[in-house]
Amino acid sequence: MNDKQALLSVDNLTVTFRTDHGVVPAVCEFSYALDAGETLAIVGESGSGKSVGALALMRLIHDPPGRISEGSIQFDGRSLLSLPEGEMQKIRGNEIAMIFQEPMTSLNPVLTIAEQIVEAVQLHQNLTKKSARARALEMLQLVQISEPEQRLDQYPHELSGGMCQRVMIAMAMACTPSILIADEPTTALDVTIQAQILDLMRDLKARLGTAILLITHDLGVVAEMADRVLVIYAGRKVEEAPVRELLRSPRHPYTLGLLGAMPRLGDTSTDKRLTEIPGSVPSLLEPITGCAFAPRCTMAVERCHVEAPPLERHGDAEHVAACWRSDEVGTVR
Amino acid sequence: MSAVATTIPIPEVRGVLRLWRRHPNVIIGAAMLAIAVIAAVAAPWLGTVDPQMIAPFNRLETPGAEFWFGGDLVGRDVYSRTVYGARVSLAVGLGVAIGGILFGLIVGLLSGFVRWVDQVLMRVMDGLMAIPSILLAVALISLTGASLQNVIIAISIAEVPRVARLVRSVVLSLKEQPYVEAAITSGTPFVLILLRHVLPNTLAPLLVQGTYIFASAVLTEAILSFIGAGTPPSTPSWGNIIAEGRTVFSIAPHIVLFPGLALSFTVLGVNLLGDGLRDIFDPRYVSRT
Numbered sequence: 012m013n014d015k016q017a018l019l020s021v022d023n024l025t026v027t028f029r030t031d032h033g034v035v036p037a038v039c040e041f042s043y044a045l046d047a048g049e050t051l052a053i054v055g056e057s058g059s060g061k062s063v064g065a066l067a068l069m070r071l072i073h074d075p076p077g078r079i080s081e082g083s084i085q086f087d088g089r090s091l092l093s094l095p096e097g098e099m100q101k102i103r104g105n106e107i108a109m110i111f112q113e114p115m116t117s118l119n120p121v122l123t124i125a126e127q128i129v130e131a132v133q134l135h136q137n138l139t140k141k142s143a144r145a146r147a148l149e150m151l152q153l154v155q156i157s158e159p160e161q162r163l164d165q166y167p168h169e170l171s172g173g174m175c176q177r178v179m180i181a182m183a184m185a186c187t188p189s190i191l192i193a194d195e196p197t198t199a200l201d202v203t204i205q206a207q208i209l210d211l212m213r214d215l216k217a218r219l220g221t222a223i224l225l226i227t228h229d230l231g232v233v234a235e236m237a238d239r240v241l242v243i244y245a246g247r248k249v250e251e252a253p254v255r256e257l258l259r260s261p262r263h264p265y266t267l268g269l270l271g272a273m274p275r276l277g278d279t280s281t282d283k284r285l286t287e288i289p290g291s292v293p294s295l296l297e298p299i300t301g302c303a304f305a306p307r308c309t310m311a312v313e314r315c316h317v318e319a320p321p322l323e324r325h326g327d328a329e330h331v332a333a334c335w336r337s338d339e340v341g342t343v344r
Numbered sequence: 345m346s347a348v349a350t351t352i353p354i355p356e357v358r359g360v361l362r363l364w365r366r367h368p369n370v371i372i373g374a375a376m377l378a379i380a381v382i383a384a385v386a387a388p389w390l391g392t393v394d395p396q397m398i399a400p401f402n403r404l405e406t407p408g409a410e411f412w413f414g415g416d417l418v419g420r421d422v423y424s425r426t427v428y429g430a431r432v433s434l435a436v437g438l439g440v441a442i443g444g445i446l447f448g449l450i451v452g453l454l455s456g457f458v459r460w461v462d463q464v465l466m467r468v469m470d471g472l473m474a475i476p477s478i479l480l481a482v483a484l485i486s487l488t489g490a491s492l493q494n495v496i497i498a499i500s501i502a503e504v505p506r507v508a509r510l511v512r513s514v515v516l517s518l519k520e521q522p523y524v525e526a527a528i529t530s531g532t533p534f535v536l537i538l539l540r541h542v543l544p545n546t547l548a549p550l551l552v553q554g555t556y557i558f559a560s561a562v563l564t565e566a567i568l569s570f571i572g573a574g575t576p577p578s579t580p581s582w583g584n585i586i587a588e589g590r591t592v593f594s595i596a597p598h599i600v601l602f603p604g605l606a607l608s609f610t611v612l613g614v615n616l617l618g619d620g621l622r623d624i625f626d627p628r629y630v631s632r633t
Contacts, residue, residue, distance in 0.1 A: 134532060
């Protein structure tokens with residue numbers, strides 16, 4: 012899609028899972044590109060395949076039952092899917108790092124904070140214990156944790172959830188990766204801490220030039236963090252656009268539904284109730300004919316149930332959407 | 345449960361008093377075990393004589409000022425024999441606990457992580473478990489001959505399946521922990537994940553299990569010695585002292601009584617210690633004070 016060489020480009024990725032009831036395509040013909048220093052948000056509801064897409068990137072799909080059955084992932088001139096496992100290990104944590112939803116349980120309870128960061132640093136950098144510890148302290152200062160010296164020798168249970176997430180970020184950033192995958196990084200935190208963590212991530216991105224792949228279902232987080240947004244539904248990309256463009260004029264009814272379901276601050280019209288999307292994500296066990304969203308879509312016409320819409324470009328911005336009636340979506344709103 | 349219950353009690357020197365209040369079992373059990381250990385280590389200096397010295401004049405001597413626990417069938421000092429017997433019991437207990445845990449740990453870690461190995465090893469373990477441990481030990485000793493070392497090996501083999509199952513179950517649940525997955529995503533090699541992230545988290549349940557193995561090994565050794573398949577008669581052990589005293593139980597019960605008491609004392613102490621440790625490590629059991 013992009014003419015210039017992107018830092019990461021995922022092309023036609025398909026990940027399937029074998030279950031007792033058949034083969035489920037969790038992610039289907041999924042393509043996107045991520046430029047250096049950019050934040051791309053992948054938005055979708057539970058079970059839409061957004062986390063699987065990220066794990067595939069790290070080649071951490073458990074096989075069996077999962078399998079990357081198709082597609083290619085190009086990272087920094089290398090094809091990740093054909094690298095030997097040893098090479099992949101050097102990339103994980105070093106060039107592509109990841110933070111998770113549950114900061115409290117993502118740290119090993121029997122190791123101190125220093126031991127865990129030092130381990131992460133020493134895995135990929137040839138440092139002595141002493142300089143790795145100095146690096147750990149430096150990272151804790153960078154993530155603006157209070158009293159970083161004391162934190163070094165504390166155990167995870169002595170820290171709060173927000174502090175644990177800061178430690179996770181410190182660990183992830185310790186090797187200055189070029190991509191940080193953040194899988195719902197703020198979901199388990201309360202709102203004020205969420206804002207602090209998002210601020211921190213933005214700040215680090217600006218300082219270290221790390222590209223962020225943000226996986227979330229929270230459009231509020233997207234609006235604050237992302238440069239571009241990719242909406243995924245039933246394992247397929249349905250819309251992709253720069254964040255302002257997407258929030259202002261969505262071209263897919265699903266995106267419109269997500270936006271409608273989000274409460275707005277300052278909206279005083281009390282009679283206006285939030286809209287919801289009827290139904291739930293379809294089972295991926297049965298092959299989907301037509302548009303996957305059609306059964307839940309208020310705008311669906313006959314064609315939607317029969318023929319799957321291709322991704323099409325809209326306007327001059329890089330806005331693509333897969334909907335037969337995408338030109339009308341903006342007006343219906 | 346109050347918030348207090350979630351603090352993990354770490355025994356510090358000044359915290360012994362608090363430990364006593366919360367987990368008196370640990371202190372009592374540790375003290376009982378310490379007494380047995382001291383008896384075993386310091387046996388020659390505890391007013392004992394040569395436990396194998398035969399003195400026909402003292403046959404079946406009743407306990408008194410000169411012979412604290414009396415004399416046995418051939419006039420050997422039962423007190424000295426009982427104190428020296430602690431050596432065998434504790435050596436077997438410790439040896440089996442270490443050996444059983446070490447092999448069980450290897451088997452458990454492997455089967456927890458490698459699927460096809462799991463299938464093979466766990467079926468072997470099931471097979472071992474199906475045989476009563478005493479029968480298994482008797483069979484192994486009859487193959488190898490009675491000696492302290494063979495007793496330890498035989499009982500260890502019988503204990504391996506239990507440890508392996510425990511470790512395997514812990515590993516299976518640890519594997520799903522986010523911090524293990526986090527370690528994988530940060531490019532940690534398999535061996536390091538095993539040693540740094542999984543092994544330390546199995547130690548607490550293993551320590552508890554180790555005390556139970558210790559206690560049951562002490563008992564098993566006594567049983568083996570009692571039926572003559574354990575420690576050879578040249579070394580006094582509680583089991584063979586009791587076995588020798590059994591024939592004259594009706595006229596000289598002290599020969600059976602004192603080693604029996606020592607055996608009960610030690611096993612009770614180790615079990616109390618194990619229960620206490622389990623309470624400490626398992627937050628669900630932490631007292632509500």
